[in-house]
Amino acid sequence: MSYDRYVAICQPLHYGTLLGSRACVHMAAAAWGSGFLTALLHTANTFSLPVCQGNVLDQFFCEIPQILKLSCSHSYLREVGLLVVSVCLSFGCLVFIVVSYVQIFRAVLRIPSEQGRHKAFSTCLPHLAVVSLFLSTAVFAHLKPPSISSPYLDLVVTVLYSVLPPAVNPLIYSMRNKELKDAIRRLISWTFSKKVSKVPLD
Template identity: 65%
Template sequence: MAYDRYVSICQPLHYEMVINRGACVQMAASAWISSIINSALHTGNTFTISFCGGNTVDQFFCEVPQLLKLACSDSYLSEVEVIIFGVCLVLSCFVFITMSYVQIFRTVLRIPSEQGRHKAFSTCLPHLTVVSLLLCTATFAYLKPTSSSASGLDLLVAVLYTVLPPMMNPIIYSMRNKEINGALSKWMSWRLFSKNKMSLGLLW
């Protein structure tokens, strides 16, 4: 998404040529393949860990840091290596996104009209906000020292990076679509009309 924004703002005349079907397939495939490899490594290592800390996971789901709390002290080093691989993967994505947005902001700040700058920023900031939320909370969850007791902060961070970004993505990107905005305003008008009609019926 960052690369798409970069090309559309910094190289608008080359957009059709650069962001073609092949480029989209390659970007989607690289995201899927890296995610599958990372997940497979975590899953494989989880089955090799010896657990000696009980069977209660202090989380909504079997998250890796919470599983490591239950592992025997000398049996989870391979999982730590996989976590380091995952962090390197996330950091490389973060560096790529940061470089893309630095170029975008440099280009946007050179736009003479304030309306043009506002329009360019409005296309980038929602994506940047969601990605920052995901990367910061996930990095915090996986890099902070594990504690023996569960905390509300652990649960909140897990919700922030597993539930909130996927939930916000369709909302953020759909709000920019004129057809969806029109359908939403029609639906809201219909709901208000139905409520008013029902309240008038109760009064009669």
């Protein structure tokens, strides 16, 4: 997404050549392939861990840190190593995204039209906010020290990075759609008018 915005804003005349169907297929394959490989390594490694402290987790999310708490073997260090590698890959993606957005913001600030700047920022800022929320809470969940761990904190952090970004993404990107904005305004005004009409008059 950040590369798409970068090319669209900073190199609009080259958009068709830089982001053709072949480039999109390669980027999608790289994202899906790396995600599948990471998930496969984590799954294989957690299933190989000996569990000797029962099989009940403190929360309803079956998260890797929760599974590691049940392990009684030093082989969990392999999983910690995999988590560190995953964090490094995520950090590399974050650096790429931040560099892309720095270039985008530099280009946007040179746009003379206020409306053009607003349109570009409204496209980029929601994506940057969702990615930052996801990465920061995921890194915190997987690398926080056990001394500050609690079931309630673990649950809140897990919801923040596994439920909230996918739920908010469609809403954020569709809110730029004029028809959807008009429909939401009509729904709110209709709901408000119904509540007002039900209020008893003295």
